Amino acid sequence: xxxxxxxxxxxxxxxxxxxxxxxxxxxxxxxxxxxxxxxxxxxxxxxxxxxxxxxxxxxxxx
Numbered sequence: 001x002x003x004x005x006x007x008x009x010x011x012x013x014x015x016x017x018x019x020x021x022x023x024x025x026x027x028x029x030x031x032x033x034x035x036x037x038x039x040x041x042x043x044x045x046x047x048x049x050x051x052x053x054x055x056x057x058x059x060x061x062x
Contacts, residue, residue: 006059014048016041 018041019032031038
């Protein structure tokens with residue numbers, strides 16, 4: 001059994017709805033688009049990302 005570290009690939013702000021996805025080429029979070037429109041949310045928000053403890057960063061092969 002070996003364990004591998006997983007990284008989140010998407011996140012959404014619970015306060016303003018800003019959505020982002022991880023870009024492996026740029027190695028940075030990028031604003032997501034829906035129907036060509038950037039999901040920027042509020043520029044004044046401190047962004048409460050949807051981190052609730054359900055994401056498990058450790059994936060195991062059984």
